[in-house]
Amino acid sequence: MTLAKVIVMYKESILDPQGEAVKNALLRLDHKEVKDVRMGKYFEIQLAESVDPEAEIEKMCQELLANVTMESYRYELVDEVQQ
Amino acid sequence: MTLAKVIVMYKESILDPQGEAVKNALLRLDHKEVKDVRMGKYFEIQLAESVDPEAEIEKMCQELLANVTMESYRYELVDEVQQ
Numbered sequence: 001m002t003l004a005k006v007i008v009m010y011k012e013s014i015l016d017p018q019g020e021a022v023k024n025a026l027l028r029l030d031h032k033e034v035k036d037v038r039m040g041k042y043f044e045i046q047l048a049e050s051v052d053p054e055a056e057i058e059k060m061c062q063e064l065l066a067n068v069t070m071e072s073y074r075y076e077l078v079d080e081v082q083q
Numbered sequence: 084m085t086l087a088k089v090i091v092m093y094k095e096s097i098l099d100p101q102g103e104a105v106k107n108a109l110l111r112l113d114h115k116e117v118k119d120v121r122m123g124k125y126f127e128i129q130l131a132e133s134v135d136p137e138a139e140i141e142k143m144c145q146e147l148l149a150n151v152t153m154e155s156y157r158y159e160l161v162d163e164v165q166q
Binding site: 008029031034035037039041043044046048050059 | 084090117122123131133142
C-alpha cells in the first residue's frame with residue numbers, strides 16, 4: 001500500500017479569504033506575533049498496489065483535488081508496510 | 084520569522100464525510116486503486132520573532148484552528164531566513 005499526502009493551496013497571486021479570516025481571528029485572540037496565514041486542503045489517500053502511484057496521484061490532482069487555474073498542489077508518497 | 088505548517092484532521096473514530104465524497108468521486112473517475120481518502124485542513128502561519136513559537140502555535144490550535152473534541156492536529160515549525 002502507498003499513502004499519498006497531498007497539500008492543495010491557492011497560488012501566491014490569488015487572494016486567500018479563508019486565510020485572511022483566520023489571521024484576523026487569531027489577532028483578535030491576541031496572537032500579535034501572527035504576520036500571515038494561508039489556508040489549504042490536505043488529503044491522505046491510501047492506494048492499493050499500483051504500477052505508478054506518482055502518475056496516479058498526479059492525475060487525481062489534475063482531475064479533481066486541485067483547481068489548477070487557481071490552486072497549486074504538492075504531494076509526498078509514503079510506502080506503508082502491510083499490517 | 085518562523086513558518087508553522089499545521090495539519091488538522093478528524094480523529095480516526097470520527098466519520099469523514101468529505102473524505103468519503105472525494106473517494107467516491109475518484110472511484111467514479113476510474114481510480115480503482117484508491118482504498119481510502121481522509122481530508123483535512125492545512126495552514127501555513129508566519130510568525131514574527133517570538134519567545135516560544137511552539138507554545139504560540141499550540142495555543143492557536145487549541146483556541147481556534149482545531150475543534151479538539153473531534154479533530155487532532157500536528158505541526159512543524161520552520162525557521163525562515165529574513166529576505
